[in-house]
Amino acid sequence: MxxxxxxxxxxxxxxxxxxxxxxxxxxxxxxxxxxxxxxxxxxxxxxxxxxxxxxxxxxxxxxxxxxxxxxxxxxxxxxxxxxxxxxxxxxxxxxxxxxxxxxxFSNYAIAKASDEMKVSRIADLKGKKVITWQGAPMDLGMEFEKMFGPNGTQRQNLILAPTARDLVAQFWKMKGVVAVVDMALFKFYSQKMGHTMTQVDLFKIFPLTxxxxxxxxxxxxxxxxxxxxxxxxxxxxxxxxxxxxxxxxxxxxxx
Missing domain, CATH: 3.40.190.10 (Periplasmic binding protein-like II)
Structure with a gap:
């Protein structure tokens, strides 16, 4: 047994x-x-x-x-x-x-230093090409939505990237464009693509998200x-x- x-x-x-x-x-x-x-x-x-x-x-x-x-x-x-x-x-x-x-998330407006842009408030994005993530126009507050939402006054200047990688890649390929994106995400992909943060100007125009x-x-x-x-x-x-x-x-x- x-x-x-x-x-x-x-x-x-x-x-x-x-x-x-x-x-x-x-x-x-x-x-x-x-x-x-x-x-x-x-x-x-x-x-x-x-x-x-x-x-x-x-x-x-x-x-x-x-x-x-x-x-x-x-x-x-x-x-x-x-x-x-x-x-x-x-x-x-x-x-x-x-x-x-x-x-x-720490969302910033980011421009190439070589473009010599000045962005001190959301209203300063008027007339500028802006690239950001899908959903951002509804996530970043009323003022941004009025400018870049579906019926926004600046909607024609908005580029919605399908992925984070696309967002950063398009930013570096284009001239005179502003990226609206989280800092850590932007830094990660930029470094992968051979760029450094010394090449950009950061504008803290968005509230804490x-x-x-x-x-x-x-x-x-x-x-x-x-x-x-x-x-x-x-x-x-x-x-x-x-x-x-x-x-x-x-x-x-x-x-």
């Missing part, structure tokens, strides 16, 4: 050893919409990056599957039920559940995320992630 128990025990141990690690640690499945690669926030097909790490570490009880799509498509995908959560959405739909602010949240279809998952985000902040792990990805925030979401 003892020998049979021993054999049975060995079989059980070997069975669990043979299982893939993911099978042993799977939590509740959660499909999450996230934008395309935009280092240092989303990297290598959403396998890493600041936003990816924040969501995964704030939801340890869930098996998160990221679904990448255009920035402007994430909120509609959530509203239509194609995903159960979406990263970096604005609080607009009363039938969904939104987390606290998860990240602070922290109103980006994770939207959820389920209130319990939202509450779990908020608790997880608070734990990241209280433990110091949130700031460790900022250092890991070399991101400086203009406003601390942990305060």
């Amino acid at each position: 003892n020998s049979l128990r021993t054999v049975f025990g060995v079989i059980i141990v070997l069975f669990f050893i043979a299982l893939p690690a993911k099978a042993l640690s799977e939590g509740t499945p959660l499909k999450v919409a996230i934008a395309g690669d935009a280092p240092p926030y989303v990297i290598d097909g959403a396998s890493g990056g600041l936003e990816v790490d924040i969501v995964r570490q704030a939801l340890p009880g869930y098996d998160v599957e990221f679904v990448q799509m255009g920035f402007a498509q994430t909120a509609p995908a959530l509203e239509q039920g194609k995903v159960q959560a979406a990263v970096n959405v604005m609080k607009k739909n009363d039938h969904l559940f939104y987390s606290g602010n998860m990240i602070s 922290t109103d980006f949240r994770v939207g959820f279809r389920d209130q319990k998952v939202r509450d779990d995320f908020n608790r997880g985000l608070a734990n990241l902040c209280n433990s110091g792990r949130y700031r460790e992630l900022l250092r890991k990805y070399d991101v400086e925030q203009r406003e601390d979401v942990c305060q």
Whole structure:
């Protein structure tokens, strides 16, 4: 009898050893919409990056599957039920559940130093070619929306880039254009393309942008995320992630 128990025990141990690690640690499945690669926030097909790490570490009880799509498509995908959560959405739909602010972007107007532009306020963008991300006209405040929104007075001067890489690449190819973009993202791609920040002028004309949240279809998952985000902040792990990805925030979401 003892020998049979021993054999049975060995079989059980070997069975669990043979299982893939993911099978042993799977939590509740959660499909999450996230934008395309935009280092240092989303990297290598959403396998890493600041936003990816924040969501995964704030939801340890869930098996998160990221679904990448255009920035402007994430909120509609959530509203239509194609995903159960979406990263970096604005609080607009009363039938969904939104987390606290998860990240602070440092958006600037950026021009080549050689173009010798002067931009001290949003109104100074009048008559200038502006390249930015999809959704920016609705995200950067009322004044920017009135100029560059769908019915904006300067809409004809707006270029909406499909990806972060395209945004930065087009900026460096064009003359007399202003990029409106997050500083860390712009710096990452510019350096990859052989440029340095000494080649540009930075104009801090936008307010602090922290109103980006994770939207959820389920209130319990939202509450779990908020608790997880608070734990990241209280433990110091949130700031460790900022250092890991070399991101400086203009406003601390942990305060």
